[in-house]
Amino acid sequence: MAKELKDLTKRSEDYSQWYNELVVKAGLAEQSAVRGCMVIKPYGYAIWEKMQQQLDKMFKETGHQNAYFPLLIPKSFLCREAEHVEGFAKECAVVTHYRLKNDPDGNGVVVDPDAKLEEELIIRPTSETIIWNTYKNWIQSYRDLPILCNQWANVLRWEMRTRMFLRTAEFLWQEGHTAHATREEAEEEAQKMLNVYADFAENFMAVPVVKGVKSANERFAGAIDTYTIEAMMQDGKALQSGTSHFLGQNFAKAFDVTFVNKDNKPEYVWASSWGVSTRLMGALIMTHSDDNGLVLPPKLAPIQVVIVPIYKNNEQLAEISTHVEPIVNQLRAMGISVKYDNADNRRPGFKFADYELKGVPVRLAIGARDIENGTVELVRRDTLEKSVEKLDGIAEHVRDLLDDIQANIFKKALDRRTQITRTVETYDEFKTEIEKGGFILAHWDGTPETEEKIKAETKATIRCIPLDGDTTPGKCMVTGKPSARRVLFARNY
Amino acid sequence: MAKELKDLTKRSEDYSQWYNELVVKAGLAEQSAVRGCMVIKPYGYAIWEKMQQQLDKMFKETGHQNAYFPLLIPKSFLCREAEHVEGFAKECAVVTHYRLKNDPDGNGVVVDPDAKLEEELIIRPTSETIIWNTYKNWIQSYRDLPILCNQWANVLRWEMRTRMFLRTAEFLWQEGHTAHATREEAEEEAQKMLNVYADFAENFMAVPVVKGVKSANERFAGAIDTYTIEAMMQDGKALQSGTSHFLGQNFAKAFDVTFVNKDNKPEYVWASSWGVSTRLMGALIMTHSDDNGLVLPPKLAPIQVVIVPIYKNNEQLAEISTHVEPIVNQLRAMGISVKYDNADNRRPGFKFADYELKGVPVRLAIGARDIENGTVELVRRDTLEKSVEKLDGIAEHVRDLLDDIQANIFKKALDRRTQITRTVETYDEFKTEIEKGGFILAHWDGTPETEEKIKAETKATIRCIPLDGDTTPGKCMVTGKPSARRVLFARNY
Numbered sequence: 001m002a003k004e005l006k007d008l009t010k011r012s013e014d015y016s017q018w019y020n021e022l023v024v025k026a027g028l029a030e031q032s033a034v035r036g037c038m039v040i041k042p043y044g045y046a047i048w049e050k051m052q053q054q055l056d057k058m059f060k061e062t063g064h065q066n067a068y069f070p071l072l073i074p075k076s077f078l079c080r081e082a083e084h085v086e087g088f089a090k091e092c093a094v095v096t097h098y099r100l101k102n103d104p105d106g107n108g109v110v111v112d113p114d115a116k117l118e119e120e121l122i123i124r125p126t127s128e129t130i131i132w133n134t135y136k137n138w139i140q141s142y143r144d145l146p147i148l149c150n151q152w153a154n155v156l157r158w159e160m161r162t163r164m165f166l167r168t169a170e171f172l173w174q175e176g177h178t179a180h181a182t183r184e185e186a187e188e189e190a191q192k193m194l195n196v197y198a199d200f201a202e203n204f205m206a207v208p209v210v211k212g213v214k215s216a217n218e219r220f221a222g223a224i225d226t227y228t229i230e231a232m233m234q235d236g237k238a239l240q241s242g243t244s245h246f247l248g249q250n251f252a253k254a255f256d257v258t259f260v261n262k263d264n265k266p267e268y269v270w271a272s273s274w275g276v277s278t279r280l281m282g283a284l285i286m287t288h289s290d291d292n293g294l295v296l297p298p299k300l301a302p303i304q305v306v307i308v309p310i311y312k313n314n315e316q317l318a319e320i321s322t323h324v325e326p327i328v329n330q331l332r333a334m335g336i337s338v339k340y341d342n343a344d345n346r347r348p349g350f351k352f353a354d355y356e357l358k359g360v361p362v363r364l365a366i367g368a369r370d371i372e373n374g375t376v377e378l379v380r381r382d383t384l385e386k387s388v389e390k391l392d393g394i395a396e397h398v399r400d401l402l403d404d405i406q407a408n409i410f411k412k413a414l415d416r417r418t419q420i421t422r423t424v425e426t427y428d429e430f431k432t433e434i435e436k437g438g439f440i441l442a443h444w445d446g447t448p449e450t451e452e453k454i455k456a457e458t459k460a461t462i463r464c465i466p467l468d469g470d471t472t473p474g475k476c477m478v479t480g481k482p483s484a485r486r487v488l489f490a491r492n493y
Numbered sequence: 494m495a496k497e498l499k500d501l502t503k504r505s506e507d508y509s510q511w512y513n514e515l516v517v518k519a520g521l522a523e524q525s526a527v528r529g530c531m532v533i534k535p536y537g538y539a540i541w542e543k544m545q546q547q548l549d550k551m552f553k554e555t556g557h558q559n560a561y562f563p564l565l566i567p568k569s570f571l572c573r574e575a576e577h578v579e580g581f582a583k584e585c586a587v588v589t590h591y592r593l594k595n596d597p598d599g600n601g602v603v604v605d606p607d608a609k610l611e612e613e614l615i616i617r618p619t620s621e622t623i624i625w626n627t628y629k630n631w632i633q634s635y636r637d638l639p640i641l642c643n644q645w646a647n648v649l650r651w652e653m654r655t656r657m658f659l660r661t662a663e664f665l666w667q668e669g670h671t672a673h674a675t676r677e678e679a680e681e682e683a684q685k686m687l688n689v690y691a692d693f694a695e696n697f698m699a700v701p702v703v704k705g706v707k708s709a710n711e712r713f714a715g716a717i718d719t720y721t722i723e724a725m726m727q728d729g730k731a732l733q734s735g736t737s738h739f740l741g742q743n744f745a746k747a748f749d750v751t752f753v754n755k756d757n758k759p760e761y762v763w764a765s766s767w768g769v770s771t772r773l774m775g776a777l778i779m780t781h782s783d784d785n786g787l788v789l790p791p792k793l794a795p796i797q798v799v800i801v802p803i804y805k806n807n808e809q810l811a812e813i814s815t816h817v818e819p820i821v822n823q824l825r826a827m828g829i830s831v832k833y834d835n836a837d838n839r840r841p842g843f844k845f846a847d848y849e850l851k852g853v854p855v856r857l858a859i860g861a862r863d864i865e866n867g868t869v870e871l872v873r874r875d876t877l878e879k880s881v882e883k884l885d886g887i888a889e890h891v892r893d894l895l896d897d898i899q900a901n902i903f904k905k906a907l908d909r910r911t912q913i914t915r916t917v918e919t920y921d922e923f924k925t926e927i928e929k930g931g932f933i934l935a936h937w938d939g940t941p942e943t944e945e946k947i948k949a950e951t952k953a954t955i956r957c958i959p960l961d962g963d964t965t966p967g968k969c970m971v972t973g974k975p976s977a978r979r980v981l982f983a984r985n986y
Contacts, residue, residue, distance in 0.1 A: 032627065033570070034563045034614065039627050042558035042642065049559060065535035066542060070527045071564075071616075071647055071663050072586070075593070077526070079601040089593040089602050093565070095616070096589045096604065098651040100568070100582040108572040109582050111589065111613055120604055121527065123564075123588070123616075134525065134532050143838070149535065154564055154647065158591040170564050345636070 008357075010291045015235040019286060020164070026294045026357050028281065029164045036162035036169030043358065044281065046302035048172065051280060052152065054204050054299075055174065058196050064148045064176060069130050071154075072121040077129040080254035087221020088125045091158040093169075095121040123156040128222060128247070128273055131177045132255040139179060139269055141260045146189075147179040165282035166239075166493050173277035176244075179269045181261060183248070186270035187225075190246040193274040194227040197242035205280065206297040206410035207231050207287045208417055209241060210439070210488060212464025217448050220273075224248040230463040230488065232417045233286040236437015238463050238490035241283045244274030282493070288382075288409050294359025295382055297409060298402040305331060305338040305398055306360045308351050310367035317342065320366050323391065327364075330395035336402065356381065361405050362398055366391075382409050423486065427477045430489070434460045439490050441469075443483035445476035454478060460489045501850075503784045508728040512779060516657045519787050519850050521774070529655035529662030536851065537774065539795035541665065544773060545645065547697050547792075548667065551689050557641045557669060562623050564647075565614040570622040573747035580714020581618045584651040586662075588614040616649040621715060621740070621766055624670045625748040632672060632762055634753045639682075640672040658775035659732070659986050666770030669737075672762045674754060676741070679763035680718075683739040686767040687720040690735035698773065699790040699903035700724050700780045701910050702734060703932070703981060705957025710941050713766075717741040723956040723981065725910045726779040729930015731956045731983035734776045737767030775986070781875075781902050787852025788875055790902055791895040798824060798831040798891055799853045801844050803860035810835065813859050816884065820857075823888035829895065849874065854898050855891055859884075875902050916979065920970045923982070927953045932983050934962075936976035938969035947971060947982070956981045 008025060009017045023029050028044030040048065056066070072095060079085045099115030102108075124130065131149070138144060156170045176193060180186040194211055201209045209229035219226045223245035231241045249268035252258070258266045288295040298304050307324055311317040324340055331338040339360075341351055348365065355363055365377040374391045378398075382405050389397055420438030424430045433440055444450060444462065455461050464487070471485045501518060502510045516522050521537030533541065549559070565588060571578045592608030595601075617623065624642070631637060649663045669686060673679040687704055694702045702722035712719045716738035724734045742761035745751070751759045781788040791797050800817055804810040817833055824831040832853075834844055841858065848856055858870040867884045871891075875898050882890055913931030917923045926933055937943060937955065948954050957980070964978045 030627075030630075032563045033567060033623065034565050037563040037565065039563065040561040042560045045560050046558065065539070067535045067538050068533040068665065070525045070530040070532065071649065072527050072530065074526060075602065075604075078593075085593075085602055089595075092591070092593050093588045093614075094590040094593065094604050095586045097587040098585070100571075100578075100585050100587065100615075102582075109568065109578055111568075111587050121586075122593075130526065134523075137523075156564065172561065 008291065008293065011234065018291070019282075022285060022289060022293065023164045026359070028285070031164070034169075036159060038164045038168050040172075040278070043302065047284070047296070047300055048278060048281060050300045050302065051200075051204075052174075055196075055200055055276065056152075058200060059150050059174075059176065062192060062196060064150045064178075066151065067149045068151055068153070069127050069134060071124055073124050073127070073130045075120045075122055077133060078122055080129060081222045081250055083250075084128065084222035084254075088157070092125060093123040093156050093158055095123065124153070125155055125157045126273075126275070127151065127153070127155075127175055128177065128251050129255070132251040132257060132271070135177075135179050135269070136255050136257045139257055139259050142181045142262055145179055145181045145259060145269065146185065148176075148189075149178065150174055150176045163282075165278055165285070168278070171278050173275050175275040176273060178272045179252075179257070180272070181259065181267075181270070183270050186248075186272045187246050190225065190227055190244040190272040190274065193244040193272070194229065194242075197244070197274075197276060198229050200276075201229055201231065201241055201280075201283075202410065204297065204299045205284050205287075206299075206406055206413065207241070207283055208410065208414040210464060210466055211468065212466040212488060214243075214464055215448070215451055215462045215487070217451050218461065220245045222247060222250050224250070227467075228464050230490075231283050231287060232413075232420060232439060232490070233283075233493070234416070235286075236420060236491070238439065238492040239279075239283050239286070240463070240492065241280060242274075242276040245272060247271035247273060287413050289359065292384070293357030295409060296359035296361060298361045298406045301359065301361050302337065303339045303355075303358075303360050304336050304402060305362045305364065306351075306355045307338065307340045307364045307366065308348055308355075309340075309342050310348050310365055310370075312368070316368045317344075319368065319371060323371055324366060327391075327395055331398060334395065334399050336399060352379075356384075362401060364394070364398075380405055382412075425477065430454075430460075430477055431458055434458050434489070434491065437491065439463070439488055441486040442477045442489055443474040443485075444487050445479050445481035445483055447479075450476060450478050454489070459491050461492060463488045463490050463492060501784065501786065504727065511784075512775075513657070515778060515782060515786060519852070521778070522657045524657070527662075529652060531657045531661050531663075533665075533771070536795065540777070540789070540793055541771060541774060543793045543795065544693075544697075545667075548689075548693055548769065549645075551693060552643050552667075552669065555685060555689060557643045557671075559644065560642045561644055561646070562620050562627060564617055566617050566620070566623045568613045568615055570626060571615055573622060574715045574743055576743075577621065577715035577747075581650070585618060586616040586649050586651055588616065617646070618648055618650045619766075619768070620644065620646070620648075620668055621670065621744050622748070625744040625750055625764070628670075628672055628762070629748050629750045632750055632752050635674045635755055638672055638674045638752060638762070639678065641669075641682075642671065643667055643669040656775075658771055658778070661771075664771050666768050668768040669766060671765045672745075672750070673765070674752065674760075674763070676763050679741075679765045680739045683718065683720055683737040683765040683767065686737040686765070687722065687735075690737070690767075690769060691722050693769075694722055694724065694734055694773075694776075695903065697790065697792045698777050698780075699792075699899055699906065700734070700776055701903065701907040703957060703959055704961065705959040705981060707736075707957055708941070708944055708955045708980070710944050711954065713738045715740060715743050717743070720960075721957050723983075724776050724780065725906075725913060725932060725983070726776075726986070727909070728779075729913060729984070731932065731985040732772075732776050732779070733956070733985065734773060735767075735769040738765060740764035740766060780906050782852065785877070786850030788902060789852035789854060791854045791899045794852065794854050795830065796832045796848075796851075796853050797829050797895055798855045798857065799844075799848045800831065800833045800857045800859065801841055801848075802833075802835050803841050803858055803863075805861070809861045810837075812861065812864060816864055817859060820884075820888055824891065827888065827892050829892060845872075849877075855894060857887070857891075873898055875905075918970065923947075923953075923970055924951055927951050927982070927984065930984065932956070932981055934979040935970045935982055936967040936978075937980050938972045938974035938976055940972075943969060943971050953982045953984050956983050956985060
């Protein structure tokens with residue numbers, strides 16, 4: 001492990017390589033035998049589970065319930081909403097048969113041509129269509145509304161270029177699908193969930209995000225408005241981290257879902273949908289980690305504190321363990337996840353490097369001398385600062401330190417983003433600045449044509465029209481036409 | 494809702510119809526637009542979530558970690574283990590293409606023939622093959638063992654006859670896959686997890702189960718030994734509720750997974766796998782429920798207590814609510830899930846019928862008169878007994894009552910099973926008795942031929958060779974050949 005750690009490419013050498021290596025070496029995920037699909041390993045999955053638990057809690061606190069809808073979607077459903085099919089048709093995995101049979105030539109099994117489906121089934125790339133086909137039966141009157149459902153599921157989009165967590169063919173996510181009696185309520189829901197996502201990103205992942213609205217070019221296929229949270233990675237590229245969509249009545253019309261309103265008149269139902277995925281793992285890794293490995297926010301770290309005994313013989317280990325045990329118990333009573341690593345098949349130096357690689361926020365090391373002095377050696381993962389602390393009161397100290405680390409890595413990421421966010425006036429300036437990475441706030445005339453020109457010439461896209469910040473109007477940096485306000489540009493993942 | 498309830502078919506009229514209706518009317522699940530696939534509705538999913546949480550806790554307490562492996566499996570993987578492919582090839586959904594395109598004739602979208610996969614992919618019916626292909630890279634030495642992974646996932650088996658929860662094409666489950674250095678350890682693991690399943694079934698679902706080993710005919714495709722827990726439904730049919738498999742070195746050999754043992758010699762790895770699924774929902778429903786609807790064990794009920802106010806005007810409601818609030822808080826502080834249903838759009842009678850249908854274990858009703866008298870009306874769902882209780886100390890009373898209900902419905906199910914389990918000596922007697930349903934303990938000569946004959950003639954199968962109980966040898970009821978011990982027969986789901 002210590003050797004593997006040394007082999008980790010530095011961020012300054014090759015950021016992309018550093019990321020790919022870190023994902024594997026820290027035991028988060030690995031490529032599978034199936035193109036574009038990853039295996040999420042136990043340590044990576046443990047972080048995802050902590051994310052899930054917190055998000056699920058937040059969804060339930062905002063009145064949502066979980067449900068489960070089919071993995072497979074009839075091909076014809078996808079076609080009902082014109083923009084939706086346009087957006088997803090090119091990346092759909094298609095089930096055409098339901099049986100294998102022995103190869104008549106004796107070469108294993110082959111697809112049984114007699115078991116061809118009458119209508120092909122698509123593995124869900126997202127579930128609006130199958131869910132709105134279901135909601136049709138659930139909704140008759142305004143009294144049946146709102147419906148506030150969420151689903152934790154796997155989805156599949158046959159992407160050409162994949163990267164672990166950031167863009168994989170199959171990924172895990174949650175998708176909320178809500179139905180409302182009024183336009184206002186559906187819009188409010190989309191915004192409410194955007195705020196839940198931002199709250200989660202900033203206060204649990206310690207990842208600062210910009211909340212905004214997508215331009216027409218970047219909208220979800222089938223949405224009226226797409227809201228987004230945009231995070232900034234250490235290499236100056238943006239990462240879209242979560243989206244919520246106001247879908248208007250598009251899917252209600254596509255699946256003929258109407259309700260009788262309070263005035264006893266039929267009306268199409270209003271909709272929202274919203275999702276975050278295992279892509280958040282990518283945002284988490286790339287925001288905080290360093291050349292020594294992962295740096296995890298304490299609130300999402302599977303192991304928050306590790307204690308390593310330093311001993312020469314079993315007698316010393318026994319003595320140390322006597323002192324460690326009450327600390328472990330105290331920390332657990334505080335709800336802190338702690339591991340006492342007294343395994344004797346790896347040396348302390350190996351363990352230190354391993355837990356650094358895995359991003360454990362606080363490491364305590366205790367030797368015989370420490371016991372004599374009533375002290376313990378403490379290393380915090382975010383700064384790698386080493387200190388000697390009193391054993392007496394160490395649990396309280398660690399508890400406070402975890403809060404401090406959580407706040408510190410958020411501040412560090414926020415400071416970095418602030419520094420890397422600039423305002424430019426001219427397109428020339430924009431072209432120079434975009435090469436340096438980061439967010440750029442600039443005026444844009446609001447047309448898809450100008451946006452596409454900028455993308456073609458600079459590889460930068462409009463990440464969002466921010467909901468907060470400066471709303472002074474101006475002139476488009478490219479065309480000179482009027483601009484309602486500055487929008488946020490960046491190159492992105 | 495009250496009307497819908499009245500429409501529920503009685504168990505004595507048509508048990509199968511009663512089940513199908515109950516699943517839909519209680520809001521647990523419904524058929525989807527996709528053949529054999531169901532939609533799990535919020536109330537059904539909430540019960541499944543409670544099952545998941547408890548099982549996940551038990552898996553982690555026994556040292557397992559969660560991970561996630563791909564949904565899609567290369568067809569060739571399935572063929573590596575001869576019995577495995579034989580068992581699953583006939584029910585595999587096959588992905589053959591990865592793209593749709595606009596129909597040149599203008600009729601929506603069609604499968605793009607240019608996007609044909611070189612090798613077809615199977616939607617996992619179970620994940621032994623893809624997981625053992627992954628484990629190959631994880632295991633070099635005995636120091637890498639054991640691997641104790643579990644996965645919560647959806648799987649798909651193209652069944653011809655489906656029934657909600659009991660047998661659906663897609664279903665949700667967990668599948669544990671473990672790798673060990675010795676045969677003994679892998680066998681021990683399979684037995685340990687069988688005990689975890691039995692513990693969960695009896696102490697959380699309140700469903701008594703018989704633990705046993707499957708005969709060769711009923712073994713998992715690719716296993717050396719399959720262990721099972723078998724439950725008995727109210728209609729006298731058995732339901733296999735969970736299985737764990739000792740896989741020997743079959744998958745290690747198929748995927749060439751070896752390790753260097755302590756003597757520095759290469760050896761194939763030993764394996765187990767084990768799973769329970771949303772089928773458990775079927776066992777839960779069919780074991781306890783009655784003609785009035787669901788009966789849920791308190792430990793898995795999403796709502797454990799419902800409180801319904803009986804009032805004539807808003808003033809009365811306000812007065813009642815003042816008294817209810819502290820009770821709600823007290824119950825919540827005890828960790829009891831309680832709902833105060835003060836919605837004014839449904840009358841108390843409707844609410845009573847609805848919560849009965851949904852199996853809420855305890856219902857409290859409070860009116861103005863009750864407030865005066867310091868009393869509350871209580872109905873327990875399992876017996877439908879009504880009583881008047883003192884408001885003072887009601888929270889403690891309800892807490893104890895929930896324990897009592899949990900114990901009572903288990904006892905009821907156990908008594909029913911005991912009564913319906915008989916020992917027979919002759920095949921004639923067997924043929925008569927099997928018509929009455931229930932478990933039958935009889936002697937069998939241990940051959941697949943005799944087992945098949947019995948199945949063909951009576952529709953009964955060997956549910957298991959029990960791990961406990963009478964082990965006296967005897968003579969096969971069919972052939973008269975020696976029998977090692979009585980085995981458990983039943984007709985089954």
